[in-house]
Amino acid sequence: MEFNQELFTPIQESERISSGIVRPSITYWQDAWRRFRRHKPALVAAAVLLVIILGAIFIPFFYPYTYDQQIRTARNLAPNLQHLFGTDKLGRDLFIRTVYGARISLSIGIVASIINLTIGVIYGGISGYIGGKVDNFMMRIVDVLYSIPLILYVILLKVVFQDSIKAAFETTFLRHLKYLGPELILIYIVLGSVYWVGMARMVRGQVLSIKNNEYVLAARSMGASGWRIIMRHLVPNTVGQIIVTVTMSIPGAIFTESFLSFIGIGVSAPMASWGSLASDAYKGLASYPYLLFFPALAISVTVLAFNIMGDGLRDALDPRMRK
């Protein structure tokens, strides 16, 4: 086969056709944010949660009714223009009670998870850092805790301390906390101090892997750049995992609290969490199903949103999926 002889001249570097652009190197967080943005369901979920949280904070300032306001003439009304979710048997507006419920339930979810996180980080951090026999022993305890039905102890702790905490609130400076109330604080503490086990395990695992990496780096005597590597790669990985775990434990806390309230061991009247709203509604289920529907919907949507957003975060923050 004959060709134009010119085709056989060598090419200079500058004339080379190059395919593919070298992608600019970006940081872990930029990459994670990029990936999260692409995960549409997670974005929707995050938006929904934002709406719920903002609503919970701000709606009561604008709404004409309060959560404990009883309107005798408006008892047992089905949803209408004045009362978006209807009213209960005492004439209380269900919509605003659901919004207050959001405050209670969400705060429980978030505060309990943060307490879990704190205890878990301390316990897991110490266990992983010290290592050896101490670590072994501490993890044995964790294993034992894992096999116990912790819900029983949540209930027990609440029952045991609910009187004392009420007394403590009345006699000390804490009586100045208006909306919270002793019972709610107790629930924060109880939920937070029982469910830290999963967090501890995870943190310990991360600490162990950081430790091992550190030794490898030390062995190579990289000096200062070793720290940079730890900061740029290992710590973001750990923090990413922690963010995901916390996000995923919030719906669990909300679930647990609503369950407790439903059987009467959570917050009590007139304060309304979604669980206690559902509990009240159950009694009149046959005639007024909407009283149950709205709090139940609130719980489900919130839990679902947290789960989906958590999934999205997990994918976005997983270092193995970095492009």
Added chain:
Amino acid sequence: MTRYILQRAIAMILTLFAISTITFFLMHAIPGGPFTREKPLEAAIIAALNEKYHLDDPLFKQYTDYMGDLLRGDFGPSFKFRGRTVNELIGAGFPITARIGILAVLVTVILSVPMGIISALKQNKWQDYSFMFLATLGVTVPGFVLASVLIYVFCVRLGWFPVIWTTDASGWLAISQYILPMIALSGYSMSFITRLMRSSMLDVIGQDYIRTARAKGLSEMRVIMEHALKNAILPVVTYLGPTIAALVTGSFVIEKMFTIPGIGYQYVDSIGNRDYTMIMGSTIFYAAILIILNFLVDIIYGFIDPRIKIGNIKEA
């Protein structure tokens, strides 16, 4: 394998001991003692009661007495229901709860394992989407909501099943009153296990040994049944323990809603009644049952996973 069983058995005994102790001391930390009521009783009566129940003994003596009784299986008298012991009450309630629980576990496993497998095999097709939709509902909608919906639809509107429990029922009533509680109880677990089975199956199918099996000329059906399944089922077996735990806690709510006189109902009731020995006894009983069941599940798992059966625990 023997080492494994022994390890687990020792852990179990220590845990039982620990929870009994913790429960005891927690209960005795309640201020005011068991006889403080809204309307306080006369001091003399309280004193007499305290003496009767040895509540004026030093705490440590009460503890050792209690533990001694426990070892003999005696949970003590009920403070609420005079003349009846905690043992009696639990003995009456447990069989009912157990029956519903066992049914729920069976239904859960029988339904969700195949659903999970089908979902995995038909990934992203309509079967997958519909099963996953239901499963997602099941894990995000709280159990009591599911139960309420079931009650509303099937009891109030359709009238097919009774809401209220009848002890000593017979015939169709005896059977039908189990159905809704069983479904309501298994809702969460079924959904969770379906999702777990699906992801486990998907994970296994992507493994190298499945590729090897196909390269040997096995049909897809045989690859799934003989190679994939045995591996995919392992995480589900591991999850049986927590499943049982979930069923237990579910029982509190379900029994309350359907007025079933099982130990869940009694437990919730005793909290409201401040029946302290009952609370203590129920807590320890519940925890013990779960710990023992977990132990049994661990043993079953040991038999299924050859890495544990042969004793090479490092690989497991």
Added chain:
Amino acid sequence: MNGKSMEKNNPSADVLLDIRQLETTFFTHVGPVQAVRSVDLVVERGEAVGIVGESGCGKSVMSMSIMGLVANPGKIVGGEILFNGQDLAKMTDKDLRKIRGNKIAMIFQDPMTSLNPVKKIGGQITEVLHLHQNISREDARKRAIELLRLVGIPSPESRLDQYPFEFSGGMRQRVMIAMSLACDPDLLIADEPTTALDVTIQAQILELMKDLRNKINSSIILITHDLGVVANLCDSIRVMYAGKIVEEGKTRDIFYEPRHPYTWGLLNSIPKINIEEKERLVPIDGQPPDLLKPPAGCAFAERCPHVMAICQQQQPPLIKAGQGHEHRSACWLNHAQAEAVAAPLFAAQTQQDKLEGQA
């Protein structure tokens, strides 16, 4: 232009596998990725062919295509795979299953994960026997023991009832080999069989395979990225790059007289230990092209130090190169009109070393 061979061997009765213009594409959600872009490959009976190339060049996909095991979303989109007179590319899965494990067998890269962890070794071997042969349980067991002995596993009778985790990596790979030979396949495809193993174990497995070659009648296709592995074992070599074969020929030709810049690069990048001065490792600059949008011309052009204008415009066909009878290279440098370019001295020296090493 597709890489059509300019000269074909006379078709002989010795041909076992004849792949013609095979094209396999993965239809991913970002677009179609052409993993195998027209490959011709002939394997004769009893021949050991080495396929060499870096990750992503399409060598594994090609071997999976032969077996009809290309994973979703990949599909064979063109060409023929003639085996014993049948075109495997057009066969139904049902018929292909009769061939898999039976006439064509495959062993994979990672022995740690290629065996079912919850099934006994014996069962996994007898499974393939029962599948393809009408054989009794005792006979299958006997055969399995025989096979384990063949691959050098001591006390095979008791090892038969053990689980994979009770074997080391090298042992597991031997089991894989035993399993693949169970039904006396005509063709054995070994996809990077030693890559995941320690160097010493690698050597053992390669020895085993050399040994087996003398005992069995199978042809072998050995896929690897390591030139050292093929030097020892294979009769002929195909070098693959970006989904195509860029050089083919007898092993001696490729090592003594490589005629493609990519092959030079591969030979150059092997670290040498018997050099007087300290030499830097010479890697090949750049990356393989994105097979989502393969370049119009030669795929190696953007990395090639000897690139010419025609290279960027037209894909070179396999052109006769060098002295060897079946030596061909898909490089315009071998065209009559191109200026002669000598292979780097380093590569030439490498051949000497290999020669000396083999003597």
